[in-house]
Amino acid sequence: MRLSEAKVPQSGLADLIDLIYAAALAEGSTWPEVARHIYTLTGAQQATLILPDANGTKRNVFLEPGTYDERVRHYYRDISPWRVEAGNAIREGTAPVGVVVRGEDIVPDRAFLNSEFYNDYGRHAGFRHMIGGLLNAQTADLVAFTRDAAAGPFEERDRHALQSLMPHMQRALQLRSRLEPDASRLGAGALDALSIAVIVVDGNMRVKHANAAAVALTNGVCGMTVSRTGPDSSLGNTLLSARHPDDHSRLSQLVAAVAKGGSGCALRMRNTRDEPASRASLAVLVSPAMTHFLSGPGTGCRIQPGTAMIVARHLNHSSLPHPGLMCDLYGLTKAEAAVALSFGGGATAEDVARTRCVSPETIRSQVKAILRKTNTSNLRDLERIIAISSAMLPAPL
Incomplete structure (x- = not known):
């Protein structure tokens, strides 16, 4: 006897609901495990829920990766009469959200049995009867459960059982969307915290990402500039170029080479x-871009094909970290932080003393404490520490 042929125990239903939320948040459960429990509940034999995976590729999360031929499955999924009619209803705004329906409520049986989908694929793959619903109209998230001809059509008790799960599946996917880490946003935020300009471009110099420092740099007197190539200034519609024709030629060649797999190079550019x-005086490093900043979670830190990362900074513009950061x-x-930052650019203890209107002995005493706390041996070593720390500055707004 199927579980749905009797009244579903409240504890069993609660356990299944817990599994749905856990699968959506990847906390101790998986979508295939949820599917197996729903098979027991309704007598379904197969399940479909198309969601983007960690790499952004949409797939049926109810199946283990690699368990079927993606190309064949995708082709027939797209021409499924159930899916076509559901898609039309979604576009027309007539599809009921969160309501479980059966296949025959969407497509008449005669039309379904005469379709290419059923005769060339569904008949052999066990797709005869379907039950499911629309979870989200904006993202067109559909959930469907199917079984073969021998198992017979889904009944009202099956529809009722799934209907009790639909609100939980909707909320679970909402939580997944809001709480799932997005490496591209996290990476972009990390880049925006740097004082060094970072621009990611494709092989044709179209800008894919520019951090806050890069925006400030190209808006000022700089050897690089961006120009609009489309109706708006969004990423993908802006083109990076160098102000001097010779520099532009060198930069374009380097970017194209890196986008094709080269390792990159450094150069100086005229402002x-x-x-x-x-x-x-504009120092520029062209190197491969990393997926860590531009892709979704789970991709790891690999080279992003077809892109190049440009790191730029003025050689004659000094930047100092905030005294609070040094503290x-x-x-x-x-007081020690202010004194430490005063030694930038090769200043001596006497120079700092005059600037701060104190005696050289006071400055020397403070320098001893500064060198000890920063674990540096001399003022030049201290300058190196300050230069490294300056990279932690937020970019100017």
Whole structure:
């Protein structure tokens, strides 16, 4: 006797609902496990729920990856009369959301049995009877359960059992959408925290991502600029170029080479068309872009094909970390942090003393404490620490 032929125990239904939420949030359950429990509940033999996986590729999460020929399955899924009619209703805004229906309520039996889907695929693959519903009209998330001709059509008790699960599946997918980590957003946020300009482009110099420092850099006097190529200035509609024609040629060649698998190179670029090459002060590094910043969770840190990452910074523009950052990192007092930052650019103890209107002895005493707390041996070593710490600055707004 199927579980649905008797009254479903409330405890069993509660356990299944728990599994649905756990699968959606990847916390101790999987969608195939949920499907197996629903098979027991309704007598279904197969299940379909198309969602994007960790790589952003849509697949039937009710099946284990690699358990069927994706190309064949996708072709017939797209021409399924059930799916076609459901898609039409979604576009017309007439599809009921959260309501379980049976296949014969969507497509008359005669039309279904005469379809290419059923005769070439469904008959042999066990897709004769269907029950399911629309979970989300905006994302067109559909859930469906099927069985073969021998098992017979789904009955009202099956529809009722699934209807009790539909609100939980809807809420579980909402939670999945809102709480699932998005590596691309996290990576972009990490890049925006840097004071160094980072721009990711494709092989044709179209901008895929630019952090806050890059936006500030290209909006100012800089050897690189962006121009709009489409009706708006969104990413993908902006093109990166160098102001000097020779620099643009070199940069374009490097980007194209990296997009095709090259390792990249560093170069200096002129800030204006009139600046001599010997005085070029924009340092640029072109290298492969990483999936860590541009793809979804689970992709790992690999090279993003067809893209290049450009890191740029003015050589003659010094940037210093906030005194508070030095206090947090190295345990300096506010006065010690201010003194430490005063040594940038090769200043001496006497120079700092004059600037701060104190005696050189006071500065030397503070320097001893600063060197000890930062574990540096001299002022040049301290400058190195300050330069490294400056990369932790948020980009200017």
